[in-house]
Amino acid sequence: MPKEAIPAHVYALCSVLSFALLLLGWSALTYGKYVPPLFLPAPDEIVRSAVTLFAEFGLVTDIIDSVLRVTAGFLLAAAIGVPLGVLMGSLKVCEAFFEPFLGFIRYMPASAFIPLFILWLGIGESEKVAVIFFGTFFQLTLMVMDVTKNVSMDLINTAYTLGVSQRGVFRRVILPASMPGIVDTLRITFGWAWTYLVVAEIVAASSGLGYMIMQSQRFLKTAHIIVGIIVIGLIGIAIDVFFKWLYGRLFPWLGKGGTA
Amino acid sequence: MAAKLLVESVSKVFGDGGRAVTALENTDFTVGESEFITILGPSGCGKSTILKIIAGLTEPSSGRVTLDGRAISGPGRDRGMVFQTYTLFPWLTVTENIEFGLEVAGRPKAERREVADHYIAKIGLRGFESAYPGQLSGGMKQRVAIARALANDPQVLLMDEPFGALDAQTRTVMQELLLGVWEESHKTILFVTHDVEEAVFMGDTVYVMTARPGRIKARIAVPLPRPRSYDIKVSDVFLGIKKEILALIREESWKAANSLELMGDGDEKDV
Numbered sequence: 001m002p003k004e005a006i007p008a009h010v011y012a013l014c015s016v017l018s019f020a021l022l023l024l025g026w027s028a029l030t031y032g033k034y035v036p037p038l039f040l041p042a043p044d045e046i047v048r049s050a051v052t053l054f055a056e057f058g059l060v061t062d063i064i065d066s067v068l069r070v071t072a073g074f075l076l077a078a079a080i081g082v083p084l085g086v087l088m089g090s091l092k093v094c095e096a097f098f099e100p101f102l103g104f105i106r107y108m109p110a111s112a113f114i115p116l117f118i119l120w121l122g123i124g125e126s127e128k129v130a131v132i133f134f135g136t137f138f139q140l141t142l143m144v145m146d147v148t149k150n151v152s153m154d155l156i157n158t159a160y161t162l163g164v165s166q167r168g169v170f171r172r173v174i175l176p177a178s179m180p181g182i183v184d185t186l187r188i189t190f191g192w193a194w195t196y197l198v199v200a201e202i203v204a205a206s207s208g209l210g211y212m213i214m215q216s217q218r219f220l221k222t223a224h225i226i227v228g229i230i231v232i233g234l235i236g237i238a239i240d241v242f243f244k245w246l247y248g249r250l251f252p253w254l255g256k257g258g259t260a
Numbered sequence: 261m262a263a264k265l266l267v268e269s270v271s272k273v274f275g276d277g278g279r280a281v282t283a284l285e286n287t288d289f290t291v292g293e294s295e296f297i298t299i300l301g302p303s304g305c306g307k308s309t310i311l312k313i314i315a316g317l318t319e320p321s322s323g324r325v326t327l328d329g330r331a332i333s334g335p336g337r338d339r340g341m342v343f344q345t346y347t348l349f350p351w352l353t354v355t356e357n358i359e360f361g362l363e364v365a366g367r368p369k370a371e372r373r374e375v376a377d378h379y380i381a382k383i384g385l386r387g388f389e390s391a392y393p394g395q396l397s398g399g400m401k402q403r404v405a406i407a408r409a410l411a412n413d414p415q416v417l418l419m420d421e422p423f424g425a426l427d428a429q430t431r432t433v434m435q436e437l438l439l440g441v442w443e444e445s446h447k448t449i450l451f452v453t454h455d456v457e458e459a460v461f462m463g464d465t466v467y468v469m470t471a472r473p474g475r476i477k478a479r480i481a482v483p484l485p486r487p488r489s490y491d492i493k494v495s496d497v498f499l500g501i502k503k504e505i506l507a508l509i510r511e512e513s514w515k516a517a518n519s520l521e522l523m524g525d526g527d528e529k530d531v
Contacts, residue, residue: 162340162361163361
């Protein structure tokens, strides 16, 4: 039935089943020789490639380089985007000034700016960080703005009648009320930051997961490409788990059955 | 009774030009020290607007409001307010919510705790001190909201249909609870409602408002003795007042219903 709850073990079983089916289909295609290994290597080939990549090709360095780049670009976007979004969501003047502008740039593909960034910043780290920043900043700011806009006016008015000043309302009501939404926005945009990382590293890089994937394609090492993609997926899951844990820690009042 | 709060020819118009709606027209009334006023009217009669103007959350289009002789300009802690919607801060516990106003005012922790403890006992929420609002029922939330407003020790308490979202049983309990708390502090209270029985049961004076544009249609004194318990709701005096008000309200509700229809027609012509 739609929306009806199911037992926890059934839920877990279904989740595992989707991965198992993927593996099953993959094995059937490869071990059954329906697809040549050049296009899709068998699962055991992937495992062997992963071991080689970690042991001989310094995959750990690539991972660290990529994580640093994503984190730098994302933190920069968050450091500017969160305060700006909160201001835009609370002060109509700020919204009127920034919203049309951000909305305009938001539709420009970040990857199309790569040639410009290379021209302006060269092919070093700052260019990659700029791509990630550009890919996440505008969406992040607008999403934070929406979260802040949704803070109930009655909640703010209540604070006024309890003696809070217009400035104080930011710290005492608007920020704590929008914090869960902001953390959720950060979780979602961090995922997008990874997408832009690969775009940034495919062009003019000499390390990182995107670079590794690009090089593997050049030498037709299909298994290495797949390992790179899986590693990015695993990092993504780890980050998601981290944010969910953080959410529970920061907002115990949400876990206890209520929004307001 | 000395005039505590003075509302003088206050009007409020929302919007401008052809779309302007007069929510409140030339409203005058006086509230005495420690008086419990109830304001009764059909939906959309501007009764909430009056409270918001007194609270300083909305500016009147004309007229003025004075509290203890001083004109009101903006919200302040001398006028506490309880809303119909649930407005507890969800990230704060019951105790922290009640302490909120005192904390803003920079009162020492020991004093805050003492005041909060007092009100938690008063509203019967012992054992829920560290619960979050999400764990409370609607009635409990409104009790905490009342305690939070009172803990700040305001001059006037403004209540905008505070029990409007509660079921009938809970509402009766809350009315008696509020009267119990009031007997102790005798705060000046303005209580807005659309429930006739509630207005008569709670108030020293009931102001009946007209349909939009809102105005005070009648001022009705409620000479029922205090403390009141729910059994006076079947006394002859109570029923007499209720009957009188129902007649007044019926007239206004018809007008409100008709004017809504008229407004509907008007909108179509605009388009």
